[in-house]
């Protein structure tokens with residue numbers, strides 16, 4: 001099976017899982033994480049019907065979004081201050097914001113490009129040393145500071161779960177969903193109403209994420225790798 005048919009396959013699985021969770025399939029967006037492939041790989045996924053792509057490197061998102069401006073480009077990687085102009089120029093949604101200095105710079109860049117930049121706040125729910133993002137208790141103060149910025153629109157939260165154990169992943173996703181409810185309560189009504197996205201779930205754990213309320217799943221290997229199997233996951 002190639003990328004085109006794997007994309008269709010994954011989309012179908014995501015939709016049927018969403019239905020099985022009693023949710024409307026339109027509630028969950030599939031972001032195809034194309035960071036391991038070049039332009040041909042993106043073209044294959046587009047041919048399979050993909051409309052949303054995720055990239056973790058500014059140079060890659062810049063090149064690919066210029067080549068395929070018809071797609072929506074999601075920045076899911078580590079933000080470096082000096083690359084913010086490229087990231088803002090090419091991203092419809094930035095998933096990985098967790099520093100106030102970056103939020104301010106994104107705001108400035110967005111203003112100069114005449115756009116309002118949609119962002120998600122990355123949270124380290126599990127507390128793993130290797131993961132980036134804010135500690136859960138720091139999220140509400142951070143969001144309230146960012147809410148002052150005119151050209152940044154806070155759309156929700158993002159996390160990555162620990163690998164290897166479905167129950168641990170599920171607890172992490174439930175934690176993010178709960179935190180998003182608390183954030184909405186802390187925000188003024190008009191900002192709370194657009195703070196609706198939960199970006200969580202990757203190739204091995206998107207089922208758990210959807211059952212916890214994910215609105216965006218970020219799937220790379222299951223679409224773009226020839227030999228992906230989620231056999232490492234304990235269920």
Ligand SMILES: *Cc1c(COP(=O)(O)O)cnc(C)c1O
Pocket residue numbers: 033035056076077160202203204218219220221222
């Ligand atoms: C690479 C990556 C993904 C996709 O991971 P897969 O396991 O390949 O599905 C999702 N989110 C982030 C932040 C990533 O860096």
